[in-house]
Amino acid sequence: MKIRATKIIDLNNGLLKNSYNKINPVVFTVISIIGITAGVCIQSLNATLNQDFFGKFNEFLSVNATKTFAELFAGNLIYNLIFLLFPFFLGMSAFGFAFIYLIPLIKGLGIGSACGLIYSSYGLTGIGYCLLIIFPVALIQFITIILSCSESCQMSSDIFSALRKENIAEEIRMKLFFLRYAIIAVITLISSIVYAVCNLLFFKIIT
Numbered sequence: 502m503k504i505r506a507t508k509i510i511d512l513n514n515g516l517l518k519n520s521y522n523k524i525n526p527v528v529f530t531v532i533s534i535i536g537i538t539a540g541v542c543i544q545s546l547n548a549t550l551n552q553d554f555f556g557k558f559n560e561f562l563s564v565n566a567t568k569t570f571a572e573l574f575a576g577n578l579i580y581n582l583i584f585l586l587f588p589f590f591l592g593m594s595a596f597g598f599a600f601i602y603l604i605p606l607i608k609g610l611g612i613g614s615a616c617g618l619i620y621s622s623y624g625l626t627g628i629g630y631c632l633l634i635i636f637p638v639a640l641i642q643f644i645t646i647i648l649s650c651s652e653s654c655q656m657s658s659d660i661f662s663a664l665r666k667e668n669i670a671e672e673i674r675m676k677l678f679f680l681r682y683a684i685i686a687v688i689t690l691i692s693s694i695v696y697a698v699c700n701l702l703f704f705k706i707i708t
Contacts, residue, residue, distance in 0.1 A: 532605045536607065539610060578690060592653025596661065601653050634704065
C-alpha cells in the first residue's frame with residue numbers, strides 16, 4: 502500500500518508539473534501584453550517626455566540611416582543576446598523562477614513605451630514605422646522571450662526541486678536546457694536579420 506501511495510503521489514506531481522510547464526508560455530504571453538499596453542498608455546500621456554524623445558529619436562534615425570546591414574545586424578544581435586542572458590542565468594538559479602516573470606513585463610514596457618512615444622510624436626507616420634519596422638522584429642523577439650522564460654522557469658524549478666530532494670543528477674536536464682537555448686539564440690539571430698532588412702527598406706518613411 503505504501504509503494505502504491507508513493508507511485509500515486511509521484512504521478513500527481515508529474516501531472517502538476519506538466520500542467521505548470523504548459524501554462525507558463527500563456528502566462529508569459531499575457532504578462533508581455535500587459536507590459537506593452539501599460540507602456541503605450543503611460544508614454545502616450547507624457548507630453549514632456551515626448552518632446553525630449555522627438556529630438557533623440559530623430560538623432561537615432563539619422564545614425565541608422567548611415568549604417569550598413571552588418572552594423573544594424575550586429576548592434577541589434579548584441580543587444581538581444583545580452584538581454585537573453587538575464588533569463589538564462591535566472592534559469593541556472595534555484596530561486597530564479599521567482600524573478601523570471603519580470604522579464605517579459607520589462608520587455609513589454611520597453612516596446613510599448615517606444616511605440617507610444619513614436620505615435621505621440623509622429624502620428625500616422627509613427628504607426629507606419631511601428632508596423633513596418635518595430636512590430637515584425639518585436640514579434641520574433643517576444644517569441645524568444647516567452648520561450649526562454651518558459652525554459653528558464655522550468656529549469657530553475659527543477660534545480661530547486663533537486664536541491665530539496667538532494668538528488669541533483671536525476672532531476673536536472675542541463676543538456677536539454679543548453680540545446681533549447683541554442684535554438685532560441687538562432688531565432689534571435691533571425692530577428693536581428695529582420696531588423697536590419699526592415700530598417701534598410703523602410704526607415705525613410707519617418708524621415
